[in-house]
Amino acid sequence: LFIGNSLIDMYAKCGYLAGAHAVFQGLSVRDVVSWTSLIVGYSDCGQFKEAVDCYDQMPCVGYSPNTVTLMCTLKACGNIEAPDKGLQVHREIVLKGFENDNHIANTLMDMYFKCGLIASAEVVFDKLPVQDLISLNILLAGHLEKCSGKEVLACFQHMQHNGFAADLASSVCAVKACTKSGDISTGKEVHAYILKSGFDQDLPVANSLIDMYGKFGLLVEAEDVFDSLPIRS
RNA sequence: UAGUUACUACAU
Numbered sequence: 009l010f011i012g013n014s015l016i017d018m019y020a021k022c023g024y025l026a027g028a029h030a031v032f033q034g035l036s037v038r039d040v041v042s043w044t045s046l047i048v049g050y051s052d053c054g055q056f057k058e059a060v061d062c063y064d065q066m067p068c069v070g071y072s073p074n075t076v077t078l079m080c081t082l083k084a085c086g087n088i089e090a091p092d093k094g095l096q097v098h099r100e101i102v103l104k105g106f107e108n109d110n111h112i113a114n115t116l117m118d119m120y121f122k123c124g125l126i127a128s129a130e131v132v133f134d135k136l137p138v139q140d141l142i143s144l145n146i147l148l149a150g151h152l153e154k155c156s157g158k159e160v161l162a163c164f165q166h167m168q169h170n171g172f173a174a175d176l177a178s179s180v181c182a183v184k185a186c187t188k189s190g191d192i193s194t195g196k197e198v199h200a201y202i203l204k205s206g207f208d209q210d211l212p213v214a215n216s217l218i219d220m221y222g223k224f225g226l227l228v229e230a231e232d233v234f235d236s237l238p239i240r241s
Numbered sequence: 242u243a244g245u246u247a248c249u250a251c252a253u
Contacts, residue, residue: 177247210247
């Protein structure tokens with residue numbers, strides 16, 4: 009069974025969904041991991057609807073989704089902006105007493121943000137068992153959609169004051185917030201922070217900086233970042 | 242053996 013499950017995972021990670029599905033079908037014995045691996049496979053390949061369909065089928069054949077399954081399903085719900093299904097998963101999480109799992113709670117919050125249900129996301133945030141760096145990054149990314157760049161930047165600064173060191177993901181959000189609000193001076197401050205933290209060679213971070221400088225018309229700065237990259241996409 | 246957040250242009 010472990011071998012079969014690993015094969016599903018391997019094929020799915022290679023984008024060979026037909027193979028993953030064939031292995032799944034061919035298994036004489038399956039477990040929750042088999043199902044979850046398939047769900048993750050669909051999800052990672054952008055087939056979110058199929059991922060959710062898998063989740064729906066599980067109970068019909070006697071399998072009960074665990075925390076990992078539910079989290080992966082929530083992720084799919086967020087990506088297709090299916091709040092109804094997301095809410096259904098949320099209810100199952102509550103029913104099973106999984107709400108205090110931090111990974112689950114973080115993913116739940118992210119799902120609500122992605123579905124545009126900001127108020128629900130904030131309720132989840134306030135009830136988080138632990139507010140970790142990932143929770144804060146999800147909050148930053150979520151606010152980026154609906155709020156002004158200024159509010160996102162306030163968030164970014166607030167987390168640093170509370171002893172969280174912004175990581176790559178937080179930095180990207182902060183840069184995007186500056187781009188959105190046209191805030192050149194804060195953008196340069198964030199850039200300084202990125203250099204100080206040694207994040208400047210990271211592709212997503214650098215790309216967000218190039219985009220920001222490009223949109224500000226600061227083509228020289230944009231080119232400097234571009235030229236400093238050892239690898240480009 | 243499976244699991245959570247972030248990146249560009251163009252287009253929408």
